[in-house]
Amino acid sequence: MSEGAPAAPAATPVRRLGALFGAVVAPTSFVSALLYYFGYWHVYWFFAYFGVNSTVLDFGTVDYLMRSLDALFIPMVVVAAGGLAAFWGHDLLRTRIAAGPEPRLLRYALPTVAATGLLLTLGGLYSVVDRRFFLNHHLVAAPLSLASGVILLAYALHLHRTVTRAAPPGGPAPPGSTEPPPDGEDPPPPPSPAPRPEWAALAEWAVVFVLIGLGLVWAANDYAAAVGRGRAQQLVDELPYSDTTVLYSEHGLSLTAPGVRETHCRDADSAYHYRYDGLVLILQSANQYVLIPQDWALSTGVALVLPRSDAVRLEFAPYGSRVSAGRSPAC
Known part of the structure; x- marks a missing residue:
């Protein structure tokens, strides 16, 4: 320096x-x-x-x-x-x-x-x-x-x-000091405390x-x-107005969740023989789908975790084009 x-x-x-x-x-x-x-x-x-x-x-x-x-x-x-x-x-x-x-x-x-x-x-x-x-x-x-x-x-x-x-410096006399300071002089400052260790x-x-x-x-x-x-x-509050997810599967999945409708496809040559309406996809992660029914409720609702494979297919439809409950769609 x-x-x-x-x-x-x-x-x-x-x-x-x-x-x-x-x-x-x-x-x-x-x-x-x-x-x-x-x-x-x-x-x-x-x-x-x-x-x-x-x-x-x-x-x-x-x-x-x-x-x-x-x-x-x-x-x-x-x-x-x-x-x-x-x-x-x-x-x-x-x-x-x-x-x-x-x-x-x-x-x-x-x-x-x-x-x-x-x-x-x-x-x-x-x-x-x-x-x-x-x-x-x-x-x-x-x-x-x-x-x-x-x-x-x-x-x-x-x-x-x-x-x-x-x-400011100055103050009372140090502890133990009994001798007063000379006239006209300021009292000595108290001793400084020892510095704290680092x-x-x-x-x-x-x-x-x-x-x-x-x-x-x-x-x-x-x-x-x-x-x-x-x-x-x-997400649950917005389910009635969310887009729907249609799940197609080669085999029956025996889904009994409230509001989920299973349809057996009439076309024998169809690659997917079962269709499930009334679901909403909330996540796809690590080759797995997480779906819940659109009528999901805390007391009765269930969540579905399905592996992503060629045996299932998802189809998405906006809220305005949902399939009505009384319709029996062909696959």
Whole structure:
């Protein structure tokens, strides 16, 4: 470094922790794993609503990653907007602290923020050990209580340390000093506390980030499950107005689902001897079809998982051209 050049700022514990995490876990792999995780639970709860175990559908990584966007869009927007507002608010408060004495608002804000953070943290932690706690009865209330509580506690401690460092020198005599200062001289400043070991600062921030991260992952997981069930309910509500799927099969499938009509084809030379009306295709994955009746209901509905092969054929018709129930179509 050339003479007179400004010294590089010392790395903060947060930066050191980020560098350590990046050296252990590749950021791209970490983000991909999270997206896969949320997409998996979105898919799981979507098909669980129809009584289908999603593991039999053999989804691929791309399928889960694409589904995760539906589950994470709103949480990411909310977290980004909240983070931006928090950064702007902190910048304004930091400017006030640097401009002069401790603002009067800060005297009341620090205890309030710390007390609120403590209550929220305790509520989130108690929700982990007692699933009957009232926070668990509301969507993402328990995980957000934990994450936001830890954030508030960490921020209150950060403000306290910032204000302490910004305090002017001087103050009461050091503990144990009984001799008054000479006339006309300011009392000596209290002794500075010993600097914290670097490992202690790293461990503190690691615990903070782990608790916040677990709370946010927990919240996103619950939200992904709720979105999966919500999308399934939305699909059921739209069934009466959805396009129909006609299933042709070489052999009888003995489908007895409510609203599904089986027709034996009259043409002996037909490649497909059975036709089934009243179905809706909701997915084709890993050479399997997932169909449900158009009259599907939660209490009586069933879902059909059929292998994709030459023995079956699907024909799609828009809502306006559905075959009426009384018609006996020829195959």
